[in-house]
Amino acid sequence: MEPQLSWYLALSAVLFTIGVTGVIIKRNIIAMFMCIELMLNAVNLTFVAFSSFFQDVTGQLFVFIVMTVAAAEAAVGLGIIISIFRNRETLDVDEASILKL
Amino acid sequence: MLALLFILFAGMAIGCALGVVAQRNPLYSAISLIGVFVSLACLYVMLAAPFIAAVQVIVYAGAIMVLVVFVIMLLNVEEEEHRRTRLKFLLPVAIGLSAIFIAEVAFILMTVAPTRVTPATAGTSVGVTHSIGSQLFTQYLLPFEITSILILMAIVGAMTLARRGGLLSSAARVVPGAAQLPLSLVDPAVGHEDTRAITAESTAEAAHLLGVDQPSKRD
Numbered sequence: 443m444e445p446q447l448s449w450y451l452a453l454s455a456v457l458f459t460i461g462v463t464g465v466i467i468k469r470n471i472i473a474m475f476m477c478i479e480l481m482l483n484a485v486n487l488t489f490v491a492f493s494s495f496f497q498d499v500t501g502q503l504f505v506f507i508v509m510t511v512a513a514a515e516a517a518v519g520l521g522i523i524i525s526i527f528r529n530r531e532t533l534d535v536d537e538a539s540i541l542k543l
Numbered sequence: 544m545l546a547l548l549f550i551l552f553a554g555m556a557i558g559c560a561l562g563v564v565a566q567r568n569p570l571y572s573a574i575s576l577i578g579v580f581v582s583l584a585c586l587y588v589m590l591a592a593p594f595i596a597a598v599q600v601i602v603y604a605g606a607i608m609v610l611v612v613f614v615i616m617l618l619n620v621e622e623e624e625h626r627r628t629r630l631k632f633l634l635p636v637a638i639g640l641s642a643i644f645i646a647e648v649a650f651i652l653m654t655v656a657p658t659r660v661t662p663a664t665a666g667t668s669v670g671v672t673h674s675i676g677s678q679l680f681t682q683y684l685l686p687f688e689i690t691s692i693l694i695l696m697a698i699v700g701a702m703t704l705a706r707r708g709g710l711l712s713s714a715a716r717v718v719p720g721a722a723q724l725p726l727s728l729v730d731p732a733v734g735h736e737d738t739r740a741i742t743a744e745s746t747a748e749a750a751h752l753l754g755v756d757q758p759s760k761r762d
Binding site: 445455457469491495512 | 569573599602686700701757
């Protein structure tokens, strides 16, 4: 039996939901960041699945661009995390509730 | 056969994703996340997208996760401690809402007829580097260029955020004499409430204190 398109979409939905749950329940800012990466990857799986099942390369180009955006996000996000840690000596998001470094 | 492979890799992905959320130590979360990326790369190979699979391993599991692990090591993150849960009265509401959500998903899976599309097989030219490159540099050239500008902005932003001190330009000159400067000029980590000051007798000494030391021409 061949894997159907709906299987991939279901897997992607499960991964995305796990990522959302992690962003909500985690308090460590690095762990929240990794859960955001997980959500991005779930969306990438959807793109590649549609691209493969409809024989269209556009979806894979989107994945390529999503990956570069994720890399830029990683650089800036980790810069912000280091800056917060330098000022507050903690990575707890509840401690960083003021919109000011 | 392919279905078995799918179940294997999907199970690996879901298990590692649960590990990312369940682990209390961020380093273990990062390693679980690498497991998710690798199993997703295997699924991409099954979907006849070898280029995206390779980029997934190189960029995600390689570059981005090395950066994350590096920051975890640099900041010496402690494990999350257990805390009492706040807003306990929301727990039954959450269970009810998630039950409704699961019921909706099950309803859709039952009623909507699945589409009969066949996936690309290994012999197709959809996912190979040639087709991706030719599309990326012809039809989708504008998004590509915009992405490069985005990365340039990210580089500048990351450098601005992460640099320490250096707020005073090297062209600044302190008037010779007993100049009093707030300590926050030298060390931005010190808040503005801190009223301690540094004292310098000459420009060279002030430059040394401010960390903008350089062989000066006059003085």
